[in-house]
Amino acid sequence: MGKVKYAVIGSGWRAEFYIRIAKAVPEKFDLTAVLIRDEEKGRKFSEKFGVKVVNTVDTLMKDEPEFVVLAIKRGCVTDYLLELFEKGIPVLTETPPGESQEDLQKLWSAYEKYQPKIQVAEQYFLQPLYASWHKAIADMKLIGNVENINISALHGYHGISMIRWMLGTKGQKCTMYGKRYHFSVTETYGREGMAFDGETFVCPRDRVTLEFENGQVAFFDFSDPAQYHSFIRTRQLSVQGDRGEIDDLTIRYLTPENIPVTQELNRIDLGVYGNQEWSHFAIMLGEKFLYKTPFVNARLNDDEIAVGSLLLGMSEYVKSGKEIYSLADALQDMYLCLKMEEAMADPYKPVVTEKQPWDAALKI
Template sequence: MKKIRFGLIGSGWRAEFYIRIAKALPQQFELTKVLIRDKEKGEQFKKLHGVEVVQTVEELEADQPDYVVLAIKRGIISGYLPKLFEKGIPVLCETPPGEDIEALNSVWKAYEKYQAKIQIAEQYFAQPLYAAWEKVIKEGKIGRVENINISALHGYHGASIIRRFLNAGFENVVIYGKRFWFDVTETYGRDGMIFDGEVFQCSRERLTLEFDNGTVAYFDFSDPAQYHSFIRTRQLTVQGVRGEIDDMTIRYLTEENIPVTQELNRIDLGVYGNQEWAHYGIMLGEEFLYKNPFKNARFNDDEIAVATCMLKMGEYVKTGQEFYSLREALQDMYISLKMDEALANPNKEIRTETQIWAK
């Protein structure tokens, strides 16, 4: 298989994912250069990560990468994209592609003007557990899905999984709810476990989303504790006509209407004496719902998902097969903005309207 060559714009926490993945899978990915406009910052980044750093898009483009990953601060992504579109550079863009409705519309107009090649690195659908859950839905095990309760992801990430699992497409939606505040003890951060017992106030966002196709989502997220906590965990329930996903438990009816209850079984190598260290897959009974496409790669779930986006981006550049289009990303961010509006207006019904990318 031909190696995927990509350039990178950005130097933050998320940009480092792409560097780690390229180093871990040199047979599949090659990082050409990293664009950092600040020369001094670029020199420090070069020494720290052992990568080639340039200061201009033209220098990045000179190596003719298959595509460029745009992983910069949220507020300036929408201003950067038209410049890449104009040059005809395929872009894998980190989320979100804009921070307000004006920016979203501007990006879409630039995309149409230049007939740009772009996909969005919204990775959660490609994480092992979410991919396994989606396989259960797509196989029809639980029948037609009618509602979802998700307490796992914030904003546009949550909107993405909600629309995907409900098959809501670009249906308009009524949103209402409220934000609450509760005390919680700190237990974990990006640098590891915390034992000082510090208590801080954490928001809890509770929203109901009623889509025009009759499906309903119950959104529940605690910010910032839920992503980094040992005492605030993830929960997901998806109910269909013939069964439900209840986090790690799957309940469904056979063709003879016999009720079956099974647990998802995660297979990780390198546990309890095994010599490897990698995620292998997720099973339901005798069936693999998900297999890690990167055999023996020492990745966490988010790195697996990002690497999957990188792989799918390479396929998109060659074949045009989309995996998370700009239209989808704009819709998810638009719904996220409307969710914020609903939280700012407690219990008031906020309705979306069909936007230019959804027509």
């Protein structure tokens, strides 16, 4: 397999991921250029990151990338996607693809009209830990039929994506009710690094129950932004099936002979407490590998590994049509996220979802 050749539209924090990945794994990725419309901003960006910067879509496509990555401000994504659809350019777009139900419907109508090549950069299910959990549930079927999930790890549409993926709900209707609380927390770190000044801030905590029509239930719990950037607010996951459960890094299950087993997930990172350069390798359960990185020896964090996996998946999609994360699934995730916001705006009042036009196209 040759290098994945792609271009990027955008200059923000998320766009930088796609630059770092290309530099960290040059044998797999070729970043052709970055599109920044403002010439002065583009010049400074090019000098800072050592990448080619252009100012128009037409110029961006002269290097013949397989696809473009759209990583711009979330409020501008929908209209930019329509432009790329019209030009017939394959696109991997950052989340969310739209911010209102009107945006979602507009985008799906355009998709049906143009039939573009598009996938969405919903990366969390490709992170090593989440991928390991899913393998234990879906492939190894260690915990039997999954009936409920309690997730306190991801916000909004990311959390919804993980719920639907773990439960396999597709477009099932559900009833939601919940409430947004507010609690104080001390800041410990952010994107710029660790913080030691002891400053506190008030952080919302969202608690929503989703009851699906097939009887499955999800308990969504997230404190944003504290759980993404904190040493004192942790990630938690519990998934229960009729033959076992996943409790964060512990998996309890029954063998075919109904013997109860308890095992811990074991993460393997090369170079920890040693003199090698750090890199992630795998996650094991007992003697079995649940996950192996596709980027052996590359110095990538979990999110970068996931985004790199999306790039590999997008390249395969452009060539074969095999989807990695479809537009329909992204629209469904955002639709349910908007309904969660509606539920929390009127605490404990049930909000019922409806079937959407993209329902038949859902993969997850």
